[in-house]
Amino acid sequence: DDPLLEVEKLSVVFVGLDATLPAVTDVAFGLYPGETLGVVGESGSGKSVSMMSMLGLTPGRVTSGQVRFDGKDLLKMSAEERRKIRGGPIAMVFQDPMSSLNPVQRIGHQLEETLKLHSPELNKAARKERVVELLRIVGVADPEQRVKQYPHQFSGGMRQRVMIAMAIANSPRVLIADEPTTALDVTIQAQVLDVLRKAKDETDAAVILITHDLGVIAEMADRVMVMYAGRVVEAGTVTELFDDPRHPYTKGLLGSALRVSERVERLNSIPGNPPNITHLPTGCSFHPRCSIANGRERCSTETPELIDVGGRWTACHFSDELRGAQS
Numbered sequence: 001d002d003p004l005l006e007v008e009k010l011s012v013v014f015v016g017l018d019a020t021l022p023a024v025t026d027v028a029f030g031l032y033p034g035e036t037l038g039v040v041g042e043s044g045s046g047k048s049v050s051m052m053s054m055l056g057l058t059p060g061r062v063t064s065g066q067v068r069f070d071g072k073d074l075l076k077m078s079a080e081e082r083r084k085i086r087g088g089p090i091a092m093v094f095q096d097p098m099s100s101l102n103p104v105q106r107i108g109h110q111l112e113e114t115l116k117l118h119s120p121e122l123n124k125a126a127r128k129e130r131v132v133e134l135l136r137i138v139g140v141a142d143p144e145q146r147v148k149q150y151p152h153q154f155s156g157g158m159r160q161r162v163m164i165a166m167a168i169a170n171s172p173r174v175l176i177a178d179e180p181t182t183a184l185d186v187t188i189q190a191q192v193l194d195v196l197r198k199a200k201d202e203t204d205a206a207v208i209l210i211t212h213d214l215g216v217i218a219e220m221a222d223r224v225m226v227m228y229a230g231r232v233v234e235a236g237t238v239t240e241l242f243d244d245p246r247h248p249y250t251k252g253l254l255g256s257a258l259r260v261s262e263r264v265e266r267l268n269s270i271p272g273n274p275p276n277i278t279h280l281p282t283g284c285s286f287h288p289r290c291s292i293a294n295g296r297e298r299c300s301t302e303t304p305e306l307i308d309v310g311g312r313w314t315a316c317h318f319s320d321e322l323r324g325a326q327s
């Protein structure tokens, strides 16, 4: 199968008064029809920035790269062309639905507006009908009444369901969900993930799921891409990465996850802090925290490329030493 979305060498910088800082460097991946690709990493690792940049939604500046979708390069499109893509063939769900919903407009109206923009063939009656159907798909009870309400009359979990309804309104081919459950209580998280799964089935969209939570990855994703300091450091199927990680950072994340008995927690128990992009370590950005770097000069002088290790990818000079290490 050909990828639906193909990203090559995507680099993004933040331009400040005194400096230009690398937010995303050489990110490359393909998204295949029907799959869910999990993107995992600590905050500031470039997960959101890389996805938003593809759609022209970042405060950063894209300095290189290609994002092929439907035979076109998204990065070469005009702002207007990209607006037509967003919310249409590529739709998004964000962590905080309140920031994406208009507080002074009724839920039904907001959903209708999305349809108006991307599905102009529907008349008013058809739009209203579709809105009720969408709310029913995402499990909002009594949708005929709920369409008349405002966002503050919905709970956090219900608002996130509305956002998912909005995202699938125009039958997207790619659905990008950025920490869709992070702001929610654990029990609600599980429900929203179920809704996301249902939304995916309903539309046949391929999903990019950005998360801190390896539990969410294990439950939802087919493949995973691990990011660190703006780069992809490992990519492969969930089974490959969970059973046999080939990057010390992935191994560290899993180690910290496995220490939590019931549910996997947020990823922050690797010793040391994620690097600040104003002072990225030389060579491999992970070397100050790496358990196997051990003062090796190559780690602090040479940036490892993402290389193919048997159909999966890792960016570590000494990935061979990790083979089978998890067992």
Ligand code: SF4
Residues within 6 Å of the ligand: 247, 248, 249, 284, 285, 286, 287, 288, 290, 291, 292, 293, 298, 299, 304, 315, 316, 317, 318, 319
């Ligand atoms: Fe660790 Fe060196 Fe591999 Fe980087 S290249 S992950 S510092 S062993």
Ligand code: MG
Residues within 6 Å of the ligand: 047, 048, 049, 178
């Ligand atoms: Mg983010």
